[in-house]
Amino acid sequence: MNDDRSKWAVLAATRFLLACVVLIGHLNFLPGRHSWTMIGTFLNPVSAVYGFLVISGYSIAASLERSAKGFLTRRVRRIWPSYLVSLAIGAAVATTVSHPVYLTHSIVLRPLGWWELAASITMTQTFLGPALSANGQIWTLAVEWWDYLAAPILCRVSTAIIVTILGISLAFFMLAPPPPNPADSFGGGMFIILAWWWLSGFLYFRHRDTAVGYAVLFIPPFVAAVDGWIGRAAVIGIFAVAFCNGPTIPRRLSSFFDWLGDLSYPLYLVHIPILWCLFLAGVYEPALVGVASLATAIVVLHFVDIPFRRPARYSAVTA
Secondary structure, rough: OOOHHHHHHHHHHHHHHHHHHHHHHHHHOOOOOHHHHHHHHHOOHHHHHHHHHHHHHHHHHHHHHOOOOOOOHHHHOOOOOOOOOOHHHHHHHOOOOOEEEEEEOOEEEEOOOHHHHHHHHOOOOOOOOOHHHHHHHHHHHHHHHHHHHHHHHHOOOOOOHHHHHHHHHHHHHOOOOOOOHHOOOOOOOOHHHHHHHHHHHHHHHOOOOOOHHHHOOOOOHHHHHHHHHHHHHHHHHHHHHHHOOOOOOOHHHHHHHHHHHHHHHHHHHHHHHHHHOOOOOOOHHHHHHHHHHHHHHHHHHHHHHHHHHOOHHHHHHHH
């Protein structure tokens, strides 16, 4: 049986892989023919979001099992500092345009709108309004954030009730799949139709490495795939959760995987604002946009994310 260090290293590396799928998939929207970016389209950015949600549900259940005390504080430190930085970058980019700028027919940069900015700041995008257009990818954060807030309650709920909620969400997903640009949706529909992905990971942790756990993890996406489509990247996330206890990762490599996992979140947050910034400047080369996104993510990780999320570790390193 794998130790916890290796297990979380596997999931960290998977998170970074999924973040790269999102990044490369969005780079494929840039003008011109860039054959290597087709891998992102092949795996699909939205499908990568599904994989993220499964891993998130599993990780949150583990966090609550370790310690329910201070759970919300840990989540705020983990999510909000880098999130607010990405919103600041996106808002700055949006102020530079006076009319809508189209990347594709459904992905558009709008002048800064105070309502969508307010919705994004309060994590109510896709509930009370669209996401900030310069940070369209953050629509997923609202879904995940409200899952976080429900998690302590779900810990006290029976498996049968959670499976019922999961089934209802799955039914909505099959009847009304995500629109071409979920960032512009509102009314809470995305939360309803994607909750089952997060719940499957959450419930699998409760019944991990058992027949019930595997059923919860594999049957719902199989049902959804029979009716429609879930994408290849989602399968990567599902299998990573199911088999993360398998490999044993050398300590040095696991530390590197952990760093990649930490980098995945700021990379996910900043790549769209950076893409828009360079697009407006006439830079359409996806490799340059990708490198700029990675560089910005590294800066945010080491100067924002880690200092706020791990203040004791940051102080020791600084000293």
